[in-house]
Amino acid sequence: MATSAITTTVRTRRRTSSGTGGKSAALFLTPFFAVFAVAMVAPVVYSIVLSFYSQQKSGLGFGEAKTTFVGIENYLQVLASESFVGGIVRLLVYCIIYIPAMVGAAVVFALLLDAGVARARKLFQLLVFLPHAVPGVIAALIWSYLYTPGISPLVQALASGGIQINFLDAHWVLPSIVNIGVWEWTGYNVIILFTALQAVPREVLEAARVDGASEIRLSLSIKFPLILPALSVIMLFTIIGTLQLFTEPTIIGKATSAVTSTWVPNMWAYDAAFIRHNLNQAAAASIIIAALAAILSLAVTRFNSRMNKA
């Protein structure tokens, strides 16, 4: 994204703008940066401050709580917590299953949609995009019913085929939640990739066809490399999105005990704030999650720009 910012700037600089740019710009930018300061900067700064303190109740826990500066104690406690680290590991496993599954499905579907023989493209686009109009809560709810024996046609069909799966047990619940994510996000990314595919120069494809390349060969050796930039953007936003995992496991957690209240880092932080009432620890955990996200985003952005230069 940094590169696109620069190109745009270079392009605008050629224009002969008036000298009053600064004043008018301030007028137009103030609302956004005011909201940004209130809704993003201030909360993060306040949380960082909070994360260095601790509330200690004196004696038996009655009376006024005392606030003391504890340095990085809260961070150490969070990182030493088995459930927090377990949540991070679980999130990692989730990523390893979810990202290839979702992105792979999106690529395949987009290539199919772009194949010369595909029919009713508009309808298919609308249908695959449909799940995105379903809020995460409702998606998780629908699937939690589809996973519940007695209600679910899916479990019933599998059982009559001789397959007994409890989608909600400790063993299967992670893949089950991955499936909800795949259902919600594949179509969204299909549309992005399909659009990128349409920008592939048709002459190149025609030339390859004349040379006798098959439709599959076309997809793999011409189309796929040309959508790599779009794919890398999708990867970036998918990774950021995955770190936010909260809604689906929270909803599924009501239907099964296999999802604990501290299942992923975000749930851990929520639990710290609202169940354990340790706001300082919750603040430290939130800052750790945000920092992780920032580091990952930066790494992916760096990797992307290097890939695009090469």
Add this chain to the structure above:
Amino acid sequence: MSTKILSRPPAATRAVEPLPTRPRKSAVGGGLGSKLTVNGLLILGSAYMIVPVLWLLFASTKNAADLYGTGAYSLGTFALFDNIKHVASQDGGIFFRWMANSVMYAGFGAVFGGLISVMAGYAFDKFQFKGKDSFYGIVLVGVLIPNTATVLPMYLLASQLGITNTMWAVLIPVLCNPFGVYLARVYSASYVPAETLEAARMDGAGPIRSFFSLGLPMMMPGYVTIGLFQFVGVWNNFMLPLVMLQNQQLLPVSVGISIWQGYSVPLPEFTPMVITGSLLSIIPLLVAFILLQRFWKSGLTSGSVK
């Protein structure tokens, strides 16, 4: 991530397909087979996407006994209207209150958050000022920070200020949409020619006047797209209202339904109400998406094919 693809409308390349049938068929080899495979796989994929929604539709026509007793796609006693009645009367009709809240929060975010983003994006595109790149860098950092990572910090601050459990705790955060600023800058660059603004300036129009009478109308499709995405984002948001609001009267429908789901775990007779409520709650967005296809497609195009 070059801006090259951005400025070119991708659909245009598709518009002139040079007599594809003959060379394509020979290249594919046995066109019928691949036609069946490709379209068959597309149907399969789409089925995966719509079957859960269809299940919701079927399930909402059943009462509790049929839901657990009859086949999923067969019709039991038709109880849809009873279920709707149940949804409408539960807790004194609070469901409609929740829907109205969702519309209000999402609408507020779409209209005002969208406008704030459009103004900022327009300024980044059209004005020259000191520190522009650094300011824009801040916006991009905002794009990269996950929403939920700031929800708890926001709660902590809001509770310090004593505004949790008021609608402001939800309304203020939904105004902040850094990605919208990014999109708006792209739209401003492609929809608003600098020459037009220059002409307006010659005619004596100030920057505010020329924004509202020229820039904004020209960027209207972009504004609608940004607003639509913000609307969906806020409508789908769960963690923010869950954390900020305790008063049931203030909840948006996503959180409300999740509370009902909580009831239905020990009491399965509540399940039809949860299912029917879920169905009713997704109808507005489904309709919006079908009607506004042009806009979300354009948003995804310019937003992500960078």
